[in-house]
Amino acid sequence: MEAGTKTKRRWGLGQIAGRVLFLTIAFVSLYLLWPSVGEVFNQWRSLTALSPLWIVVALAVEALSFVAVWELQRIALQTKRWFPVATSQLAGNAFGRVIPGGVAAAGALQYRMLVRAGLPGARIASSLTAVSVLLFGAVLALPLLSLPAIVGGTPVASSLANAAFLGAAVFLLTLGAGAAVFVWDRPLVLVGRWVERAINATVRRRRPGSDLADRLLAERDIVRTTFGRRWQAAVLAAAGKSIFDYLALIACLRAVGAEPNPSLVLLAYVAASLLGMLPFTPGGLGFVEAGLVTLLVLAGVGGTNAAVATLAYRLVSFWLPIPVGGVAYAGFRRRYPY
Secondary structure, three states: OHHHHHHHHHHHHHHHHHHHHHHHHHHHHHHHHHHHHHHHHOOHHHHHHOOHHHHHHHHHHHHHHHHHHHHHHHHHHOOOOOHHHHHHHHHHHHHHOOOOOOHHHHHHHHHHHHHHOOOOHHHHHHHHHHHHHHHHHHHHHHHHHHHHHHHOOOOOOOOHHHHHHHHHHHHHHHHHHHHHHHHOOHHHHHHHHHHHHHHHHHOOOOOOOOOHHHHHHHHHHHHHHHHHHHHHHHHHHHHHHHHHHHHHHHHHHHHOOOOOOHHHHHHHHHHHHHHOOOOOOHHHOOHHHHHHHHHHHHOOOOHHHHHHHHHHHHHHHHHOHHHHHHHHHHHHHHHOOO
């Protein structure tokens, strides 16, 4: 009995220490990155000079990015209902963006809301997990799938139309890769072996990894079972989420009148997507701003325009969904009072 109590106590202290360490890293990250964030937000007065038409386009395509996520969740949940799925996703998304490492909290909130709406709990848990795995896989695949478009891009013609075409090429590659992974085992086996070799060659371990391919196949089978016969629509929705978000960045660049190198615009978006996954700050706050401004400058955008375009993009994709999520939560509570 005493041993069990001591174990629980040590585990509790370990959890507290882990959370304190995590919060410390978050505060240090924000402190170090705050000059970059401040530089971006100092351009808020310049937002009045943006093209209203292109800002409307950015808002529209970003909204379609959220619709793609809702459709993906509807497929996984096997429901035709839009309201509980959309409002719970918006509320969970908003909640996860105001606290560091809020992905778990966002999922927990959406789970409780969907249960309140009458969906079966077991189905919700497996569906949200499958959706997260598919979206996470799509983001991780972006760098690899973007390489042909970036390397074969147009290094001379600085046209946002060309940037949009490159994005469309990556979108098609994502669809093809997603279909291949769902239909055949070989692509995942090869990826698993390549990653294992890279890890074993660079990271010292007592036992070299040897089962990554099997684990990837097991995760794929779970996801495929969850989406069932509509896995093609699920792959389309997952790819659509990224392409619409990318087009929002393109629209924000057009709003400041920028005509950057299209290949590097795609690279900037891929980097921003990966930086946004860092759990140390909410939504990669600071990391995304610093990385995106730097890469847009390298793509040929002036420093001021890069900061303004980054601010506009983050307002559309990160900040605006937070109050919208609050409104969605209020609407959900009104329809499904606790």
